[in-house]
Amino acid sequence: xxxxxxxxxxxxxxxxxxxxxxxxxxxxxxxxxxxxxxxxxxxxxxxxxxxxxxxxxxxxxxxxxxxxxxxxxxxxxxxxxxxxxxxxxxxxxxxxxxxxxxxxxxxxxxxxxxxxxxxxxxxxxxxxxxxxxxxxxxxxxxxxxxxxxxxxxxxxxxxxxxxxxxxxxxxxxxxxxxxxxxxxxxxxxxxx
Numbered sequence: 703x704x705x706x707x708x709x710x711x712x713x714x715x716x717x718x719x720x721x722x723x724x725x726x727x728x729x730x731x732x733x734x735x736x737x738x739x740x741x742x743x744x745x746x747x748x749x750x751x752x753x754x755x756x757x758x759x760x761x762x763x764x765x766x767x768x769x770x771x772x773x774x775x776x777x778x779x780x781x782x783x784x785x786x787x788x789x790x791x792x793x794x795x796x797x798x799x800x801x802x803x804x805x806x807x808x809x810x811x812x813x814x815x816x817x818x819x820x821x822x823x824x825x826x827x828x829x830x831x832x833x834x835x836x837x838x839x840x841x842x843x844x845x846x847x848x849x850x851x852x853x854x855x856x857x858x859x860x861x862x863x864x865x866x867x868x869x870x871x872x873x874x875x876x877x878x879x880x881x882x883x884x885x886x887x888x889x890x891x892x893x894x
Contacts (some may be wrong), residue, residue: 703871703891704824705773705775705824705826705861705878707829707832708768708860709828709860709861710859710860711773711857711860712761712762712764712765712770712771712772712773712774712832712836712858712860713773713774713775713828713859714752714758714761714772714773714774714816714855714856714857714881714893715775715776715777715830715833715845715849715855715856715858715859716747716752716774716775716776716777716854716855717777717779717854717855718774718776718777718779718780718781718877719778719779719780719781720780721746721781721810721811721812721833723787724787724810725739726778726781730823730877732808732817732823733745733811733818734784734805734821735806736806736808737818737819737820737821738748738790739760739806740804740806740807741742741819742807742819742882743804743807743817743819743821744790744793744800744807744809744815744817744818744887745774745815745816745818745826745879746810746812746814746815746889746890747812747813747814747815747816748812748813748814748853749854749855751853751855752814752856752857752886753814753852753888754795754814754886754888755796755797755877755885755886756838757837757838757857758816758857758881758885759795759884759885759886760782760837761836761885762881762883762885762886763777763885764837766883767779770878771777771881772783773878773879773880773881774816774818774878774879774880775828775875775877775878776878776879777828777873777874777875777876777877778874778877779854787810788891789808789809789810789891790803790809790810790812790815790889790890790891791803791890791891791892792802792859792891792892793809793815793858793887793889794888795805795850795884795888795889796888796891797888798807800890803889807887810834811891812889813888814886814887814888815886815887815889816879816881816885816886817881817882817883817884817885817886817887818879818880818882819877819879819880819882820878821877821879822878822879823876823877823878824876824877825873825874825875825876826850826872826875827873827874827875828862828870828873828875829862829872829873830844830845830846830849830858830873831844831845831846831869832845832860832861833845833846833858833859834858834859835848835856835857835858836857836859837857838857838871845858849863849873850880857881
């Protein structure tokens with residue numbers, strides 16, 4: 703699969719690297735195996751810029767209603783994240799009804815997770831100035847203005863095609879997956 707950047711495409715942009723003291727290459731191997739064994743994987747994350755209920759789910763559902771796919775486009779970065787490697791036991795789409803995480807899936811050191819399939823390496827440039835925030839209080843803000851400082855993820859809509867993005871310095875994307883229903887979930891341990 704090769705992503706074609708075109709107006710109207712939904713992209714969840716995220717910077718990724720070492721997480722819970724696990725190098726990115728090991729995470730990719732583990733998530734690929736989870737997809738093979740369970741049919742999907744849960745890509746853990748934190749922070750509120752892509753809150754499952756108020757941001758990611760409405761964003762993904764709006765594209766799914768029109769037959770569109772949402773792609774998780776990941777930019778590798780240096781990271782020293784040494785968060786605890788506690789495995790989440792349960793997931794919830796709404797924070798109220800909880801379900802066991804399948805035994806094939808290991809989500810470590812995260813509050814939330816994206817539900818993904820078709821994780822693969824794919825290198826291309828994502829021109830953030832040719833995107834805009836698609837949901838939430840910052841809706842309409844140009845992607846390059848939103849992704850600054852400590853903001854490392856966003857629900858974006860492409861607003862210009864590659865030709866319209868000429869001369870714009872893109873961010874390098876090296877890892878891509880497709881989001882699947884329920885798109886983003888809350889995580890917890892039974893003891894919590």
